[in-house]
Amino acid sequence: MATERKKAGARQRVVLTPRTSLDDFRNFYWYLDELVDFCRHHGxxxxxxxLKIVARIEKFLKDGKVPVDVPVRKHPKGAKRRGPITMRSRVTEDYKCDDETxxxxxxVIGEHFxxxxxxxxxxxxKQGKGIPITYGELVREWKSEREKRKDKNYKSPLQRTWEYNRFVRDFMAxxxxxxxxxxxxxxxxxxxxxxxxxxRTYAEYVRAGMDTARRTPDAAGSGEAEPGEGDASAGSRRCLVP
Incomplete structure (x- = not known):
């Protein structure tokens, strides 16, 4: 069984087309720009x-129909934060992981933030659901997760779209x-x-013996997480530290 798994695992990635099976789509890793390009070409x-784009493509591959997104409440178009950031400041659409933030x-939290x-x-x-949120709420959420991290068995629930982050975290651990x-x-x-x-996990990397294998041309590359890993429209990689 282990030998069969290893042989199956060696199959190279398929080309993403409308005829790609759901299993093949789910069994391989796709960069965000590949998914967006597929969406553009197929309406x-x-x-x-x-994660939302992945679900959209899965539905398309399953029934061949273009899914209609249900609109959600958003902040007023072009809403921007005014003045200095305080605990009561609303988090607006122009939120950035910049030096000011x-x-x-x-x-508020300390130099360890x-x-x-x-x-x-x-x-x-919160913003995707149209729920107003303040910087104070972000502070409380950060502190809450910080406390959970004190448990050595705790692992933050990274989404499957952040497989790179999870892999690197487990590799370094x-x-x-x-x-x-x-x-x-x-x-x-x-x-x-x-x-x-x-x-695409560190456990599978070790199980398949990739940690002892020599690098191949397929493994070459910068190895960096793709820009905007979590969002097709925006997002700073500085925000995506596990």
């Missing part, structure tokens, strides 16, 4: 987070195999597993 909406969080994927997704979930290795080496390891069929 599907291209907006929204990557970082300075605010550090002034850093942007996290969890906080970014928490904000997007495996001190027995990877002590002293860099993020760049973790990224090269990710490139080996992302082009093969099957789970």
């Amino acid at each position: 599907l909406p291209t907006s929204g987070p990557k 970082r300075a605010f969080f550090k002034s 850093h942007f996290t994927a969890h906080l970014q997704q928490f904000r997007r979930d 495996d001190k027995a195999r990877n002590a002293g290795k860099s993020i760049s080496e973790a990224a090269h390891a990710w490139n080996r597993v992302r082009v093969h069929e099957g789970p």
